[in-house]
Amino acid sequence: MKKTIGLPRMHKEAGERRDFLPEFVLKLVTQGHPVLIEHGLGSGIGLDDAAYTRLSPLVSVGDRPQAYQQDVVLVLRTPEVEEYEGLLRPGSILISMLHFNTRPRRIRKLQEMGVDAISLDSLTDDQGQRLVENTRAVGWNGLETAFAALEEDSPGRLAAGGPPIRVTVMGSGAVGKNAVEAATKYGSRGRAEAWGARGVPGVEVTTVGRTLTADPEYLRARFAQTEILVDATQRPDASRPLIPNAWLGWLPPHAIVCDLVVDPYVPSGTPPTVRSLEGIPRGDLDQWTFRPDDPKWLRTIPEGVPTEQRRTTVSCYSWPGIHPEECMRHYGRQLWTILQRLLSRGGVEGLSENSETFLDRVLYRASVRSWTPGDAENPPARL
Amino acid sequence: MGREAEERAPKGVGLSANVCYPLRMPGYSVGLPRLHKEAGERRDFLPPLIEFLDRVGAESIVVEEGYGSGMGVPLSEYLAASPRCRVGTLAECYAQQVVVALRCPDEALLRTLKPGTTLLSMLHFPTRPARVRLLAELGLHAVSLDSVKDDLGNRLVQNMASVGWNGIRASFGELAKTLRDFFEPRRRPIRVTVLGSGAVGGHAAHAAIRYGDPALRSRLTRQGVPGVEVTMIDYELTGDERYMLTRLEHTDLLVDATQRPDPSRVVIPNDWVAALPQHAVVLDLAVDPYALDGNPPSTKGIEGVPEGNLDRYVFGPQDPAYDALDPRVGHRHRRTALSCYSWPGVEPKPCMEVYGAQIEPVLRALVATGVERLDPDKGPFYERATARAELKYWRKNP
Numbered sequence: 181m182k183k184t185i186g187l188p189r190m191h192k193e194a195g196e197r198r199d200f201l202p203e204f205v206l207k208l209v210t211q212g213h214p215v216l217i218e219h220g221l222g223s224g225i226g227l228d229d230a231a232y233t234r235l236s237p238l239v240s241v242g243d244r245p246q247a248y249q250q251d252v253v254l255v256l257r258t259p260e261v262e263e264y265e266g267l268l269r270p271g272s273i274l275i276s277m278l279h280f281n282t283r284p285r286r287i288r289k290l291q292e293m294g295v296d297a298i299s300l301d302s303l304t305d306d307q308g309q310r311l312v313e314n315t316r317a318v319g320w321n322g323l324e325t326a327f328a329a330l331e332e333d334s335p336g337r338l339a340a341g342g343p344p345i346r347v348t349v350m351g352s353g354a355v356g357k358n359a360v361e362a363a364t365k366y367g368s369r370g371r372a373e374a375w376g377a378r379g380v381p382g383v384e385v386t387t388v389g390r391t392l393t394a395d396p397e398y399l400r401a402r403f404a405q406t407e408i409l410v411d412a413t414q415r416p417d418a419s420r421p422l423i424p425n426a427w428l429g430w431l432p433p434h435a436i437v438c439d440l441v442v443d444p445y446v447p448s449g450t451p452p453t454v455r456s457l458e459g460i461p462r463g464d465l466d467q468w469t470f471r472p473d474d475p476k477w478l479r480t481i482p483e484g485v486p487t488e489q490r491r492t493t494v495s496c497y498s499w500p501g502i503h504p505e506e507c508m509r510h511y512g513r514q515l516w517t518i519l520q521r522l523l524s525r526g527g528v529e530g531l532s533e534n535s536e537t538f539l540d541r542v543l544y545r546a547s548v549r550s551w552t553p554g555d556a557e558n559p560p561a562r563l
Numbered sequence: 564m565g566r567e568a569e570e571r572a573p574k575g576v577g578l579s580a581n582v583c584y585p586l587r588m589p590g591y592s593v594g595l596p597r598l599h600k601e602a603g604e605r606r607d608f609l610p611p612l613i614e615f616l617d618r619v620g621a622e623s624i625v626v627e628e629g630y631g632s633g634m635g636v637p638l639s640e641y642l643a644a645s646p647r648c649r650v651g652t653l654a655e656c657y658a659q660q661v662v663v664a665l666r667c668p669d670e671a672l673l674r675t676l677k678p679g680t681t682l683l684s685m686l687h688f689p690t691r692p693a694r695v696r697l698l699a700e701l702g703l704h705a706v707s708l709d710s711v712k713d714d715l716g717n718r719l720v721q722n723m724a725s726v727g728w729n730g731i732r733a734s735f736g737e738l739a740k741t742l743r744d745f746f747e748p749r750r751r752p753i754r755v756t757v758l759g760s761g762a763v764g765g766h767a768a769h770a771a772i773r774y775g776d777p778a779l780r781s782r783l784t785r786q787g788v789p790g791v792e793v794t795m796i797d798y799e800l801t802g803d804e805r806y807m808l809t810r811l812e813h814t815d816l817l818v819d820a821t822q823r824p825d826p827s828r829v830v831i832p833n834d835w836v837a838a839l840p841q842h843a844v845v846l847d848l849a850v851d852p853y854a855l856d857g858n859p860p861s862t863k864g865i866e867g868v869p870e871g872n873l874d875r876y877v878f879g880p881q882d883p884a885y886d887a888l889d890p891r892v893g894h895r896h897r898r899t900a901l902s903c904y905s906w907p908g909v910e911p912k913p914c915m916e917v918y919g920a921q922i923e924p925v926l927r928a929l930v931a932t933g934v935e936r937l938d939p940d941k942g943p944f945y946e947r948a949t950a951r952a953e954l955k956y957w958r959k960n961p
Binding site for chain 2: 306307344352353356357358360361364365372376382383384385386387388389390391392395398402513514516517521537538539
């Protein structure tokens with residue numbers, strides 16, 4: 181008996197337009213799996229239900245609860261823990277970005293309910309490299325947006341013959357590396373070609389690490405000549421800002437702040453966590469560009485956080501989502517091989533770190549069965 | 564054993580060290596010759612690979628006399644890894660059914676391989692058409708490790724991180740000698756300029772922020788010594804002479820991590836090298852050769868940097884290697900330069916730990932399915948990846 185697949189929509193925010201594409205659904209039905217899509221799947225990118233149903237009689241349309249009642253539920257962003265009881269069926273498989281390492285409640289609830297969850301962000305190879313990720317889109321989409329804001333705010337800055345555009349990237353990990361490459365191309369290869377032909381000045385990207393971001397004297401001089409400031413840091417201590425709000429005042433007035441970290445403010449956390457760049461708003465797929473006089477600037481910032489120093493800021497909780505089709509094509513390609521293996525073996529039963537095949541080990545590491553939620557003293561960890 | 568059987572293999576049969584494989588292919592033999600490119604080439608696969616080969620059913624494993632000695636690993640450790648492992652001559656290694664050598668053997672050695680032998684090596688099919696022809700003529704099953712890629716085209720056997728890290732670590736070692744106040748808390752941040760923003764450039768920047776050595780970075784940070792500022796530029800700016808001369812004047816370490824569409828054109832002409840401070844260090848991570856009369860011709864991105872290898876990769880300004888360069892290559896302006904054909908080989912043991920772990924699943928795919936039955940489209944993950952790296956597939960789909 182082939183597993184049935186449910187593809188619910190994501191209801192986090194109106195601007196969330198990502199859904200699995202018909203080309204992905206076609207692969208599933210070609211292998212004989214009945215697929216139930218939630219009504220309206222793909223509507224954010226201009227698709228109607230018929231774009232899916234005409235693929236095969238195995239595709240049907242239902243409502244949200246029906247989509248969550250299938251054997252395997254595939255949705256990029258998970259519902260809230262509070263919704264699990266009402267939506268998920270014990271014995272089913274939920275595949276989603278579940279971030280087990282920071283979400284003990286999620287692990288506990290899924291284990292209690294007997295849901296065989298697979299976390300997309302925990303699908304890693306034997307060397308620990310993530311297999312389903314889009315850090316490239318984080319860097320490129322963020323910089324594409326930052327350069328668009330620069331063009332809009334300061335069109336004269338792009339005139340031929342001017343000095344190089346100066347970008348400072350804080351952090352040199354995976355996101356930082358992509359941000360650097362994207363910055364040298366104005367955030368998009370197409371734009372690099374078009375702007376290059378127009379004679380727009382080239383881009384000088386400077387990357388700095390922890391030692392220098394902690395040095396105010398150095399940063400004052402660096403910020404003074406920075407036109408796009410990119411935060412791609414991974415802080416060891418999230419209870420203190422990396423850049424106090426006052427320091428943002430060292431940036432030229434036309435500078436753009438590009439937030440690729442998008443950590444939230446969690447004032448009720450233990451300890452409370454704050455944003456890396458103090459006093460900047462956190463955007464989402466409904467709005468990711470904020471000008472200093474934006475009435476929504478304070479919407480995501482708790483009271484008492486200084487916000488006096490403002491520069492145009494681009495920030496999006498889900499950078500890959502600003503190009504939904506491209507993003508879902510990418511995830512679909514990355515996920516297909518792994519999903520195929522999961523479906524062919526019928527679930528995650530009997531897997532272990534020592535499983536025979538590469539993909540079985542990958543599935544085991546991402547399964548909620550291989551995680552412990554931890555306790556007050558210990559964070560969640562793999563068994 | 565076919566792929567269906569592989570997918571249904573019994574529980575408990577796996578890749579990790581604590582699991583035993585059943586004997587899969589009796590009579591299957593593997594040769595592990597040493598790399599004889601240069602004396603400084605110290606890399607050999609490590610004993611865990613022998614254990615692995617034993618587990619996947621190799622009946623006989625022949626390692627060349629002296630195997631592992633460059634890394635201080637005694638032969639006894641290889642022999643202890645499997646009762647089926649023995650020491651043999653170079654010729655004996657090349658006489659086995661499967662030959663595993665990280666770097667491609669030279670033509671004379673290739674010609675000693677029997678038709679039907681499976682050769683696993685970095686064969687670089689796309690840039691070595693003559694080699695592809697020779698391997699085909701010799702009737703070999705050649706699997707190019709640099710062509711083992713997943714369904715999305717990502718290389719599965721690669722060590723680009725160590726290109727960046729090893730080159731940067733060695734360069735900071737030299738800069739610590741040429742920059743007088745390197746260890747002084749009062750000095751300004753060190754300025755690194757990286758040409759190229761691709762994968763190697765990204766690793767180089769990541770490493771440079773840490774001096775290529777996290778322990779050194781921690782020590783200097785504790786002592787209040789300012790850090791490292793890395794500026795990356797791509798071809799939109801590297802052609803701007805006025806900009807570049809100013810940038811070079813303010814550069815302590817210049818790194819070439821470019822991938823040039825036309826390798827016959829330099830990025831930094833030797834005249835521009837004069838703009839670098841006297842204490843500056845030049846690091847060549849692109850390691851393109853000087854082949855001015857080649858087809859196509861090529862030269863180094865930074866003109867005048869000598870060609871290095873694992874025997875010698877640091878060249879002071881007075882080094883005779885500069886004078887030995889082709890007179891058509893400008894080399895009047897010199898700084899301490901570092902260049903190595905194989906940067907990962909500078910740290911051989913960590914390098915081989917990485918490669919060893921990466922080639923296990925490739926070998927396993929070969930053993931489980933047989934090189935002639937690998938399916939690039941329908942097999943399991945590593946079978947597809949390995950099939951795409953096989954000579955026969957490459958010749959049909961270059």
